[in-house]
Amino acid sequence: MCPICKTDKYLSPNMTFLINPECYHKICESCVDRIFSLGPAPCPYPKCGKILRKNKFKQQVFDDLRIEREIDIRKKVGNVYNKTEEDFPSLKEYNQYLENIEEIVFKLNNDVDVVETLAELDKYEQEHKLEILEKNMRESEKSADLVKYQEAMERLKQEKRKIQEKMDLEDLNFQREQQQKLLDKMATSSETTEEILKQLEVQKQSRLTSRRKQLQSINENLDRQFNSANPFHKHLPEEVQTPFTPFKGDRDLNKKYTMLPVLDAEEIMDTDNSHGSYYDPYMNKLAKVKEFLGAGWRLNHVYERALDEAFIGLGCIIEQEKTSAKPTLV
Template sequence: MAADAISRRDEDEVCPVCKSSRYLNPDMRFLINPECYHKMCESCVDRIFSSGPSNCPVAGCRKTLRKNKFRKQTFEDINVEREVDIRRRVMHILNRREEEFDSKRAYDDFLEQREEIIANLVSRIDVQKTEAQLQEYATENMASIRANETLEKEEATSFHQRISLEQEEARQRRQAARDEYESERREHQAEREDFLTRLAAGSSTDAAAIAREGHKVHLKKSSARRSEEDRIRQKQAALRSDTKRTTLSSVAEGGSGLVKGLRKIKTPEPEKPYDPFMGYLPEKRDYYSLQDYYPSQYLDPVRKNAEILAGGYDLREYYERTLLEAFAGLSCFVGEEIEKRDAARVSIPVATEAAAIAATLGSASEGPV
């Protein structure tokens, strides 16, 4: 087993095109192309593909390769390299989020379906059918794919900002702790020197008073220090609240049947044009329609009189006013209005009604002097 592993490793160190070995050239760099994953040295890639796309030089491979697709191999096993690339490509297309589904079960079914697609592509099972489904889904759901991709980038950016903020807060806390320790040490040393100086200059009866005064000063400084710490914590909390942001997922319903269980999209109603009259039309009449001409022996001479019409007189205004006055009472029900008036009178208190009657009688009794 060890001998086979060594032999395979030695074969990997040899370019299949020019047969150059890394043993003779330690600076040799091998590149791969995700189209076929055949490894070849960098000099062969420059020599064969610098002039444009060309077929893979490995015997039996018919894939058309381009120079910009070549890259350095990340994993030692080429199968792992291929699976990682396939998984990254499929997850870039099928990037639905959990909040886009009706239930947790539907989202779990989607994850299982995505893993089956990846497994089929890795194992080369129904590759053409699977690629066709992915291409159809990507074409019909391009807006949703781009929206979710943008949302993932924003979440990643927010995560890095939060990590940076936490690191900065930790650094500030360490620096504050060091500064506080150094400040307390200097204050304690200064208080001790001041206490000894005052004791040396005073009498023995002043020792207790000096000690009490020093204790009060120490408590006052401790209270000021705690207030400063509270202010720093409030400032950091405000900074965290400013950087915290909520993101909404832009969900688009898939047109293909590849993904099931998506939440239905409710299309908002289009905004209606602005109506300053709130639906009221000045020329609308519920009980009649205005015509341009009504036969009348009285009005026909006026219609033909140039002296009257020259002043701006319009017979349509006369027609409209006359019809409005004729039909104005159709929507008024006098019986209902009388019932409402009587009900309002009954609801008036007796004292108020008596006062109203007295006021009426008093005004009636007053006659002209």
């Protein structure tokens, strides 16, 4: 029941109550219209008499008016103190800032030094006006980006699903066709059934792999499009753009020798039949020992090592390396 006009829910079931963050007194909507339409007026509650404006009235969210009030205070303070963690060099300073906010909220909420605190808040707002505005702009930009991102994501998903469906349909048709072909062939061709089946199987496999590749490339394309349109891409931290090298440049790619082919164990004869390979009777004998082979020992390792060691250090001119800028071994 509205305490002002005494209308109650029973007679007008769609009545709503509004409150004003000045005094938090409940007044029904029609009363608000009636009393405050002509401009600011005092609160109709007895002994309250705060001057209220119509545009400040709002619907109550929380049952508990104390909570409602605290939320309003937080909103008000938060509009002024609107920095986020990224604005601070360290977590400690950010925590200090949050602590400060809590302090102000507590004071306002519990009516401790309200006048001073409000003055302080005002002062801060005056001093940091530009910063606050800027921050607000940045935040709204971010949320707009987020909405865009979500939309794009949704579109991408739909696109992918459509393509998948289309391809499935095509596959189905293709299968039917194949079935028909098979029957025709079996009726007319002179080849045996197995051969025909085998042929078809091969065809099917190759089609399947090509299809899969196609699908993958389409998907990748879509992803790329999506990423380039993705507003969050630019927010990613700038990566170090050194290209990745598995050996960090520390790998000997141009050996000073070319190795001849080395024979496998089975090919080795007791006499020199190496024909353009290496011949070492002792090593060749070892290369046939099953125990050696089983342990992973191979003849070509021996020759490769011998060559490596023979050529090690050749072409490495120390004076040159000393004078040139620091050798990049790392």
